[in-house]
Amino acid sequence: MLQRICMSKPHEDDDDDYESIEGRDFFRQMHGRRTNLLNPTYLLPADDDEIQRSNLMHRLIRFIFSGRIYVGPTKEVLQFGPYRQALDLGTGRGEWAVELCEEFSWVFTTGVDIVPIQFLEVPERCRFEIWDINMRDMPYADGCFDMIHARAVLTGIRDYPHFIRQIGRILRPGGLVLLIEPGLMQYANNKPEDAYMFGSGPRGWFTLWETYRSCLSMLGVDVTVPQRLKELLEGTGLFEDIQDFKATIPEPSEESGTNLGAFIDKGVLTVGQLQWMAYDLLLPALKPMFMSLGMLEARADRIIKDAQTDLYYGNSDFKLASHMHIVHARRNETDWY
Numbered sequence: 001m002l003q004r005i006c007m008s009k010p011h012e013d014d015d016d017d018y019e020s021i022e023g024r025d026f027f028r029q030m031h032g033r034r035t036n037l038l039n040p041t042y043l044l045p046a047d048d049d050e051i052q053r054s055n056l057m058h059r060l061i062r063f064i065f066s067g068r069i070y071v072g073p074t075k076e077v078l079q080f081g082p083y084r085q086a087l088d089l090g091t092g093r094g095e096w097a098v099e100l101c102e103e104f105s106w107v108f109t110t111g112v113d114i115v116p117i118q119f120l121e122v123p124e125r126c127r128f129e130i131w132d133i134n135m136r137d138m139p140y141a142d143g144c145f146d147m148i149h150a151r152a153v154l155t156g157i158r159d160y161p162h163f164i165r166q167i168g169r170i171l172r173p174g175g176l177v178l179l180i181e182p183g184l185m186q187y188a189n190n191k192p193e194d195a196y197m198f199g200s201g202p203r204g205w206f207t208l209w210e211t212y213r214s215c216l217s218m219l220g221v222d223v224t225v226p227q228r229l230k231e232l233l234e235g236t237g238l239f240e241d242i243q244d245f246k247a248t249i250p251e252p253s254e255e256s257g258t259n260l261g262a263f264i265d266k267g268v269l270t271v272g273q274l275q276w277m278a279y280d281l282l283l284p285a286l287k288p289m290f291m292s293l294g295m296l297e298a299r300a301d302r303i304i305k306d307a308q309t310d311l312y313y314g315n316s317d318f319k320l321a322s323h324m325h326i327v328h329a330r331r332n333e334t335d336w337y
C-alpha cells in the first residue's frame, strides 16, 4: 500500500511546493516538463503551467455553475452538522477543497493527489494526502464521507467503473457524489469530429485530439467515460437521483460568438475565452505524453503547431466547441459487498 502523507501544516511561503517529503521523491523530468512519479498512466505535467491550467478550469466551472463550485443538493447534504466530511479526488492545487471549507464552516475536506502541489496555507479543516486513487481499496472506512468530488481526473484513472464503486463504498447513504469530466471529442460548427470526412474540418485541431485520445487509450484510459458518467453510476446499483448534464463551451448563444476565444472588447472574460486559454496551455503539455509513447519530437511539434494554428488563427468558417460532462448522484441504502 502506498504511504499516506498529510500535508496540512501551514508554511510561510505559499508559492513553494515539495520536491520530496521525508526523502521520498514525487517528480521526474519528462521531455522538458516536470511530471509525477507515482502514476505511470497520468502523463500530463505537474508544473506551474499545469497549475495555471487547472486554475482556469476552476474559474470556468464557476461560470458554468453560476459562481459556485458545486451543483445539485450539496447544501442539503452538508447542512446537518455538527461536522461534515468531504473528499476531493485528484485535487491538484486544492482550490475546490479549500473553497468548500471556506463556504461551509462546519465541513472538513480532504484533498488527494499524486503530487504535492497543494496550497501550503489552508484552513485547519482542510488537509491533503498524497496517494494514487487507482488503489484497489481506498484507505477509508465504508460510508465515512458526506460528499465526494472528482473533477478532470479521468486521464489518470485506469479503471473508472472500479473508481466509482470505491466512491460508492466510502460515501454514506444519502451522501453526494459530483463528477465532472471535460469531453475528449471536439466539435466544429456544432458537429462532432467524426461527422467530418477525412481531410475536411479544422484538420490540425482534430488531428491533435485524435492523437491525444489514441495515447490515452494506449495508456489504458477509457476515453468514452465523460459521456457515459451517468450510465457508469447506474451500473454500480449503488446510487440514486442520478442527474447528468452537459455544458457546451462556449454556449452557442454566447455574446462572443460561438468560437473559442473570440475576444470581445469589454474586458470581460467569457467561458469561451477561459477555455481558449486553458487549451493554449494544454497543447504544449501533451508533448511529453506523445513522445513518451514513441512519437518523434518533430512529429509531436508538428501536430501541436497545426492545432495551435487552428486555435490561434482558426478559419472563422469553423466555430470550435467542446463539452463539459457533469453528473451528481446520491448514495442509496444498498449494502456494500
Ligand SMILES: C[S@@+](CC[C@H](N)C(=O)[O-])C[C@H]1O[C@@H](n2cnc3c(N)ncnc32)[C@H](O)[C@@H]1O
Binding pocket: 036, 039, 042, 046, 054, 055, 057, 058, 089, 090, 091, 092, 093, 095, 112, 113, 114, 115, 131, 132, 133, 134, 150, 151, 152, 153, 155, 156, 157
Ligand atoms: C487536470 S488536474 C485537475 C485538478 C483539480 N481536480 C481541478 O479540477 O482543478 C488533474 C489532477 O489529478 C491528479 N491525478 C491524476 N491521476 C491521479 C491519480 N491516479 N491519483 C491521484 N491524483 C491523480 C493530477 O496529479 C492532477 O493534479
